[in-house]
Amino acid sequence: MTTVDIGRLYGVGLGPGDPELVTVKAARLVAAAPVVAFHSARHGRSIARSIAAPYLRDGQIEEALVYPVTTEEIGDYRAVIEEHYDAWAARLAAHLDAGRDVVVLCEGDPLFYGSYMHMHKRLAHTYQTEVVPGVTSIAGASAVLGRPLVERDEILTVLPGTLPADILAERLAATDSAAVMKLGRTFGTVRDALERAGRLQDAWYVERATTDRQRVAPLSTVDPADVPYFSLALLPSRVHEETASALRAAPVAVAAGEVVVVGLGPAGRDWLTPEALAAVEAADDLVGYGPYLARIPANPRQRRHASDNKVEAERAEFALALAKDGGRRVAVVSSGDPGVFAMAAAVLEVAAEPRWKDVPVRVLPGLTAAQAVASRVGAPLGHDFCVLSLSDRLKPWDVIAARLDAAAGADLVIAIYNPGSKSRTWQVEAARDLLLRHRSPDTPVVLGRDVGGPGERVRVVRLADLDPSEVDMRTLLIVGSSQTRAVERGDSGTPVVFTPRRYP
Numbered sequence: 001m002t003t004v005d006i007g008r009l010y011g012v013g014l015g016p017g018d019p020e021l022v023t024v025k026a027a028r029l030v031a032a033a034p035v036v037a038f039h040s041a042r043h044g045r046s047i048a049r050s051i052a053a054p055y056l057r058d059g060q061i062e063e064a065l066v067y068p069v070t071t072e073e074i075g076d077y078r079a080v081i082e083e084h085y086d087a088w089a090a091r092l093a094a095h096l097d098a099g100r101d102v103v104v105l106c107e108g109d110p111l112f113y114g115s116y117m118h119m120h121k122r123l124a125h126t127y128q129t130e131v132v133p134g135v136t137s138i139a140g141a142s143a144v145l146g147r148p149l150v151e152r153d154e155i156l157t158v159l160p161g162t163l164p165a166d167i168l169a170e171r172l173a174a175t176d177s178a179a180v181m182k183l184g185r186t187f188g189t190v191r192d193a194l195e196r197a198g199r200l201q202d203a204w205y206v207e208r209a210t211t212d213r214q215r216v217a218p219l220s221t222v223d224p225a226d227v228p229y230f231s232l233a234l235l236p237s238r239v240h241e242e243t244a245s246a247l248r249a250a251p252v253a254v255a256a257g258e259v260v261v262v263g264l265g266p267a268g269r270d271w272l273t274p275e276a277l278a279a280v281e282a283a284d285d286l287v288g289y290g291p292y293l294a295r296i297p298a299n300p301r302q303r304r305h306a307s308d309n310k311v312e313a314e315r316a317e318f319a320l321a322l323a324k325d326g327g328r329r330v331a332v333v334s335s336g337d338p339g340v341f342a343m344a345a346a347v348l349e350v351a352a353e354p355r356w357k358d359v360p361v362r363v364l365p366g367l368t369a370a371q372a373v374a375s376r377v378g379a380p381l382g383h384d385f386c387v388l389s390l391s392d393r394l395k396p397w398d399v400i401a402a403r404l405d406a407a408a409g410a411d412l413v414i415a416i417y418n419p420g421s422k423s424r425t426w427q428v429e430a431a432r433d434l435l436l437r438h439r440s441p442d443t444p445v446v447l448g449r450d451v452g453g454p455g456e457r458v459r460v461v462r463l464a465d466l467d468p469s470e471v472d473m474r475t476l477l478i479v480g481s482s483q484t485r486a487v488e489r490g491d492s493g494t495p496v497v498f499t500p501r502r503y504p
Contacts, residue, residue: 007034007096009127010103011110011120013134014051017211021140022051026132030055033103035095037063037088039115047230048105061100063091089122096127107230109134113160113181137232138179141206145216147236150177154239161186161233168193177235184229191219199235207231257323259330259351259359261344263337263366264295267452271372276364283331287319288343292333310393312346319347320356337366341389341417369476370415373448376458379498380446380478385413390420390427397427404431408438413484413499416477420468428468428477435479439463444486444497446478447471460486460495 010029015021022030030036030052040046046064049056065088068080095102110116110131120129138158142149150156154176159168161182172178172193180190194200203219208230219233260279265271272280280286283302286293290306307315315332322328334342344363351361374381386407392400407414414435419428435443441464449457449472461467463479471477480486483503486495 005099006127007098007100007102009092009096009119009123009129010101011106011114011116011129011131012103013106013109013114013132014048015135016108016137016140016209017047017051017214018140019051019054021135021210022055023132023134026134027055029103029132030105031057032101033060034100035061035063035092035102036105037065037092037102037119038105039065039067041067046105048107051107052105061095063088063095063102065091085118085122089119092119093123093126096123106134108137108140112136137181137209137230138234140209141179141232141234142236144209144214145204145206145234145236147204147234148240149179149234149237151237151239151243154237161190165189165193165196169196172199172235173197175235176239177237178233179235180233182229183227183231183233187222187224187227187231190233191222191224194219194233194235202235202238204234204236205231206234257327257329257359259319259323259332259347259361261332261334261338261347261361261363263339263342263364264292264333264335265367265452266336266369266372267450268295271367271452273364273366276366279362279364280331280333282329284328285319285322285330286333287315287322287330288333289335292335296333312343313350316343316347316350320351320359320361324356324359334366335369336372337368338363339365340368340370340387369417369448369451370478372451373446373458373476373478374415376448376451376456377446377460377494378496380413380444380480380484381415382499383413383481383483383501383503385415385481385499387415387417389417390431391418391424392427397430400427401430401434404434405438408435411438411481411483413481414477414479416479418473419475419477420471421473425468428466428471432463432466432468435463439479439482443482444480444484444495446480446497447475448478449475451476458494460497 012026012029014026036056038046038048068084092102104116104119106114106116108114123129157171157175157178159171159178159180161180168190183190194203200220205217205219205222207215207228262276262279264276280296285303285305286296287305289309293304293306305318319330319332322330332343332347336342338344347361350356351359370381370387388403390400441462443463445461445463445466447459447461447470449455451458481499484497484499486497489496
């Protein structure tokens with residue numbers, strides 16, 4: 001004997017009318033259901049089915065649950081309609097007993113004045129049942145009206161328009177915000193109740209919200225003869241309107257510009273601090289060397305101002321002018337840390353001029369290239385160290401050589417920035433020969449190129465074996481002290497380099 005599994009009943013909310021407001025889950029269930037049931041009037045048209053139409057498929061069984069009468073046509077409407085609810089539930093139960101899942105379509109939310117609830121209370125105790133919530137007509141009406149229902153501690157009251165006028169007036173006077181459902185023939189009573197409660201001028205009328213037939217108007221202007229059932233009255237948030245009016249009346253504050261010099265770290269987003277990221281995302285304008293700006297994802301709200309890496313003073317002045325004259329929030333970006341051979345000093349030097357004294361300037365640190373390279377091999381900067389640049393574009397070589405000699409003589413670990421470029425090809429060799437006057441030929445030297453980037457390359461060589469041809473502008477050198485050690489560990493191929501914190 002074959003056992004037939006019992007079907008599952010779904011009450012599916014379709015939202016207020018726009019098919020695009022149907023939830024993903026609702027759309028999936030509607031498309032998959034063997035049986036789709038929906039309520040309709042005697043003319044056969046169903047609002048619920050029209051909303052679900054884009055998600056229906058060929059071959060589904062459709063059960064139209066047709067209302068035989070309206071409340072205007074019969075005195076004992078409730079008794080008549082209850083008989084039909086019983087009959088409809090029996091029709092759906094037959095499908096469920098045969099193992100067919102049944103989806104009952106419902107405008108709005110199934111359990112918020114929804115027609116589905118009459119099937120639910122008749123069948124849910126017998127069959128497995130799931131209710132899929134939908135966007136309510138109240139939420140849809142509030143959205144198209146563009147006014148919140150409640151704010152702060154306000155209370156929202158939902159009322160059926162079928163209540164007696166005196167009760168409606170009492171409830172409307174006592175609440176902050178309200179939605180009155182089931183207008184249609186009750187509209188005149190609802191309008192009178194709003195007037196008696198002193199709330200008529202605050203009330204809005206919304207008809208068929210989110211559909212191509214929607215209508216929004218002050219309720220006091222609506223003709224009672226032209227109001228369908230699928231409409232409602234709203235009393236939106238009074239707190240919101242009061243605060244919004246105060247903001248509209250307040251004088252418009254002139255934006256206060258500022259310049260933030262931001263360190264992006266040595267490579268991508270993973271090397272960026274949360275503080276620096278927040279400053280970049282909040283900026284109106286981004287100013288910097290083109291390749292550094294390219295690291296930041298595009299945002300159409302922001303303006304980008306890229307320039308060459310040899311115009312730092314001009315870049316700084318441009319950023320300060322944007323902040324002062326345009327009230328712009330400007331982020332000047334640097335690789336690594338902006339205070340280490342980067343834009344912070346250039347911006348502050350220009351900002352020291354009297355004309356920029358009222359422009360706020362902040363500097364946000366970043367992870368330095370020296371720290372990044374050191375981390376790849378261990379801890380070569382574990383004791384005293386110095387940082388210097390081999391570039392003689394802004395200072396003479398004699399000064400560089402004197403400082404390099406002094407640092408080597410003091411037995412400091414030395415992190416060397418800007419060791420070489422296409423136009424500077426001899427400085428690395430000169431620096432190596434100078435260092436060999438003070439250091440053993442076996443002194444470990446770390447060469448780190450593009451650390452954190454796609455071209456990352458890290459090597460450890462002896463000072464005597466340092467080859468200038470392997471060094472370019474994107475390479476950073478770390479020259480160990482007399483105490484720095486390079487130790488082979490495992491089979492990584494790159495020694496671990498560290499400088500002990502104790503000194504003989």
